[in-house]
Amino acid sequence: MSAILEGSIVAAFGRHYEIELPDLTLITGFPRGKKSPYACGDRVVLERSSPDQAQIIRHLPRSSLLYRSDAFRQKLIVANTTQLVLVVATEPSFSDELLTRALVAAETESLRSLIVLNKIDLDEHLPVARHRLAPLANLGYPVIELSARHGAQHLLPHLAGELSVLVGQSGMGKSTLINALVPDAAAATREISESLDSGKHTTTHARLYRLGDPGGALIDSPGLQEFGLAHLSRGAIEQGFVEFRSHLADCRFRDCSHRSEPGCAIKAAVAAGGIDERRYEIFLRLGSGAF
Numbered sequence: 486m487s488a489i490l491e492g493s494i495v496a497a498f499g500r501h502y503e504i505e506l507p508d509l510t511l512i513t514g515f516p517r518g519k520k521s522p523y524a525c526g527d528r529v530v531l532e533r534s535s536p537d538q539a540q541i542i543r544h545l546p547r548s549s550l551l552y553r554s555d556a557f558r559q560k561l562i563v564a565n566t567t568q569l570v571l572v573v574a575t576e577p578s579f580s581d582e583l584l585t586r587a588l589v590a591a592e593t594e595s596l597r598s599l600i601v602l603n604k605i606d607l608d609e610h611l612p613v614a615r616h617r618l619a620p621l622a623n624l625g626y627p628v629i630e631l632s633a634r635h636g637a638q639h640l641l642p643h644l645a646g647e648l649s650v651l652v653g654q655s656g657m658g659k660s661t662l663i664n665a666l667v668p669d670a671a672a673a674t675r676e677i678s679e680s681l682d683s684g685k686h687t688t689t690h691a692r693l694y695r696l697g698d699p700g701g702a703l704i705d706s707p708g709l710q711e712f713g714l715a716h717l718s719r720g721a722i723e724q725g726f727v728e729f730r731s732h733l734a735d736c737r738f739r740d741c742s743h744r745s746e747p748g749c750a751i752k753a754a755v756a757a758g759g760i761d762e763r764r765y766e767i768f769l770r771l772g773s774g775a776f
């Protein structure tokens with residue numbers, strides 16, 4: 486006997502998924518066919534095949550989809566999130582290019598974005614980290630400085646009512662934050678102690694954790710080394726740089742690539758100090774097709 490159900494993917498393992506049903510019980514879902522086109526956060530329609538297993542038939546419409554891609558394939562990160570929480574740390578050092586790429590992806594999906602600067606208890610490199618985040622703070626992206634070990638609760642007011650995803654490079658402290666904010670996040674604790682032994686990527690799959698008071702949920706995701714944006718058009722990338730938006734209409738040529746054209750309003754804004762040079766540099770790299 487089979488039954489059609491609806492549920493939410495709360496953990497994505499690639500070939501199978503942990504799915505929460507409306508009564509909060511969990512069931513293991515398998516995609517039909519070879520592809521696994523689902524992500525943590527997806528709401529899906531299922532057909533139960535046994536008491537604890539089901540086939541995933543399709544996903545329901547998504548309010549957002551965060552993913553990255555190179556020329557050959559795309560990797561889904563999460564679906565239906567409302568907020569991107571980018572986690573960086575005072576150490577190890579972080580890539581501002583990866584950060585900018587993730588922010589562009591979030592802008593194109595109209596997600597709210599904020600940046601957590603973690604491990605401020607390790608303060609030797611704090612000034613450098615702040616300096617590197619300054620251009621993003623100046624654009625209005627909130628930067629929350631904290632130590633996941635001692636002050637994770639500073640993030641809580643920003644999470645209320647949102648479905649947030651923690652994204653960042655390995656070792657920045659995403660799972661430590663989850664652990665500090667979600668009292669029963671046992672898996673994350675275990676993964677952290679494993680990381681102390683192995684010293685490399687610890688989280689291997691995305692998992693959703695519900696926050697009690699003040700509501701909302703938080704998705705932990707595996708550390709990223711790259712954030713390819715091959716799926717984005719040049720126009721989408723331009724719009725993803727929020728400070729470009731007000732200048733784009735002023736370029737002399739409508740198809741201006743903002744490289745060497747005369748009358749380029751973006752270059753003029755860079756020269757005048759209105760657009761950060763480093764952001765412009767990263768933009769040029771994204772637009773060149775080198776992902």
Ligand SMILES: Nc1nc2c(ncn2[C@@H]2O[C@H](COP(=O)(O)OP(=O)(O)OP(=O)(O)O)[C@@H](O)[C@H]2O)c(=O)[nH]1
Binds near residue numbers: 607
């Ligand atoms: N000193 C200090 N160490 C921290 C802090 N937050 C995390 N760490 C340590 O940083 C290391 C990496 O933390 P994780 O939470 O596993 O990092 P992650 O971002 O989840 O890494 P991946 O799962 O590989 O992506 C662990 O040894 C943590 O104990 C902090 O606020 N201060």
Ligand SMILES: [Mg+2]
Binds near residue numbers: 661687
């Ligand atoms: Mg982790």
Ligand SMILES: [Zn+2]
Binds near residue numbers: 752
């Ligand atoms: Zn231009």
